[in-house]
Every structure is written in C-alpha cells, then in structure tokens.
Amino acid sequence: MSKVTHISSQTQFAGLLKSSKVVIADFFATWCGPCKMIAPVFENIASQLARDNAVTFVKIDTDAQKDIAAKYRITAMPTFLLFRDGNEIERVQGADPRKLESLVNKLVKEAGSAGGASGSGSGGEGSSGSGGADAGGWWTGAAAPRGYTDITDNVEVLRTELLNVDDAAAGNVRVLFGGSRPTGKSEALSASAADWVESDTDEQLMLFIPLQSIAKLHTLQITSNPTDDAARPELIKLYSNSPHNLGFDEAEDTLATQEITIKPTDWNDQGTASIPLKFVKFQNITSLVLFVVSAQDGAEKVRLDRVRLIGEAGEKREMGKLEKIGDEQGE
Known part of the structure; x- marks a missing residue:
C-alpha cells in the first residue's frame, strides 16, 4: 500500500499541515517527464519514513490544484516542499535524487523529533546512560x-x-x-x-x-x-x-x-x-x-x-x- 496521500482539495492539505508534525509535498504535473522519473524515488522514501500523524508524504497535481500551487509559488515541476508544524522550512526544485536527499536527511531528524512527541514509544525515554533520545528527539x-x-x-x-x-x-x-x-x-x-x-x-x-x-x-x-x-x-x-x-x-x-x-x-x-x-x-x-x-x-x-x-x-x-x-x- 502506498504511503503517499494524493491531495484533492485545499481543505484536505490544510488539515494535514495541522495534524502532522512534518509534511513532505511533491508538486508535480501529469505531463512532466522529470516528475515521472523521480516519482518512484519519492514513493520509496515515503515507504520507509512515513508515520501516522507524524510524517506525511503528499503529492499535489499543480494543474488540478492551481490554488495550492499559486499559494506556494510553484514555478517549476517537480518541486518538493518540507513543512514542519505547518510552516515551510525547505524547498528543492528538480528531479535530481541527490538534491532530494538533502531534504530526506533533514526529514530523518524531524521524524525522530516527531516520534518523541507522538507518544508512540519510538523515542520518548530521553537520553540517559547508554542511549535514548537527545534534545532534538x-x-x-x-x-x-x-x-x-x-x-x-x-x-x-x-x-x-x-x-x-x-x-x-x-x-x-x-x-x-x-x-x-x-x-x-x-x-x-x-x-x-x-x-x-x-x-x-x-x-x-x-x-x-x-x-x-x-x-x-x-x-x-x-x-x-x-x-x-x-x-x-x-x-x-x-x-x-x-x-x-x-x-x-x-x-x-x-x-x-x-x-x-x-x-x-x-x-x-x-x-x-x-x-x-x-x-x-x-x-x-x-x-x-x-x-x-x-x-x-x-x-x-x-x-x-x-x-x-x-x-x-x-x-x-x-x-x-x-x-x-x-x-x-x-x-
């Protein structure tokens, strides 16, 4: 099952920005060749790092969701945006997996932080002695x-x-x-x-x-x-x-x-x-x-x-x- 959510409305996207600590958004177009090339990479990253109510991966069709694309000043496809607590903190343009990796590395740390706050047991014991979660989670x-x-x-x-x-x-x-x-x-x-x-x-x-x-x-x-x-x-x-x-x-x-x-x-x-x-x-x-x-x-x-x-x-x-x-x- 895919770990990527396809956005169908502004309301849905706004709700995810509020409910999930971290959101990674892939702004794409169906006619965009580079978008199709990078799509499996994005799916693979999502399959490893997506976590309910903590780290959410979404795809946004810029032709179908023009209002969202305009709000975030999307001028090239694909563009990947990283949101934390509803605020954009990073943007990567283009279908270069290596550029996307810089976003992934940031996400890994954000995922750890989200895990510590979620009460899921993945990082909430704190740092002590031989290990635990540090101040950033x-x-x-x-x-x-x-x-x-x-x-x-x-x-x-x-x-x-x-x-x-x-x-x-x-x-x-x-x-x-x-x-x-x-x-x-x-x-x-x-x-x-x-x-x-x-x-x-x-x-x-x-x-x-x-x-x-x-x-x-x-x-x-x-x-x-x-x-x-x-x-x-x-x-x-x-x-x-x-x-x-x-x-x-x-x-x-x-x-x-x-x-x-x-x-x-x-x-x-x-x-x-x-x-x-x-x-x-x-x-x-x-x-x-x-x-x-x-x-x-x-x-x-x-x-x-x-x-x-x-x-x-x-x-x-x-x-x-x-x-x-x-x-x-x-x-």
Missing part, C-alpha cells in the same frame, strides 16, 4: 564519545547499498540510518514494515555508506536485536574510501582498513555496540564499506537495526562525487 543507541558528535545525517542515504539482504524478511537498507528507536520486533507483516535488515543466504552482509562531506570517523555504533533466526555480528571488516560497494570476493582480496571482533560484552542494554576506530586511519573519509564477515555463535543469519557514525564532518562536497583518498592517512 533523535534516538541514539549509545552516547557519543566526549568531543565528537553523531554525523549519520551526512550519509548519502539514496546511494547506500546492501548486498545479501533478505528482501522477503527485512526492510530497505535506508532504515539503518533512521532517527527512530528500533522496534526490536522479530518479524513483520511485510518487508516494507520491517525497520531492520537481515542477511539472506548466509551470515555475511556488505554495506556501502557514501558520505556528503569528507569526515573524520572516531566511532562506529551498531545496533542489533538478535532473534531465533538472526544473530548479532561478530567479526566485521571496514574499508575506507571505496567509490562503490565491494563484492564479497573483492573484499576477501582487499586489505581492510580495520578488522574488529565484537564481543558479547560490547553490547549495551540498548542492543548497541560502540566500536572505536583507529582514528589516524579514518581522517579523510568519503565513504565506508562495512563487511559483516560472521555472526555470533556461528549463526547462519545476521541482523542489523541501526548504524551510526560518530566523528567530525567537514565541508560538504558536490553530491555524488567520490574521490578516493590515497595513502596519506598513515598507519
């Missing part, structure tokens, strides 16, 4: 080390890629970078309802994480809620600055930037492990590949609920362009 599985911040919103969400995922039992890769508290459920009615990912044919996963800006990474945080069928990761390998995801054979033949064994005692009561990185090797990072090599207790499947990057984000580069950094990082 963004759920954290563990506190950030002193002097560093959560820079997960610098992930180019639309270009992330996950290999060996069980599409029938798990959600889309983008749920890993969401701002809401994981449900911790062991099963979902459908893959689109799952807010975690699981491996498919064996326990290995390969996650490609491109960044919007050159970053210094200090800590990797992984949240995993084990089930009878899927365990937490045990051995992981990290590869920095790859321009694309690695294949499993390629990863085996490539020297990892860092290899880590996660012990059972590393997981806190939020189900999160904070993994310190060799900081000198993660100084000029434009992308990260996370290779889950094995699962705990020799399990045949592995599960990931959230991934967080902790460090410092630098000046944003042009979206979508990755430049591989050489051996200047040192040992």
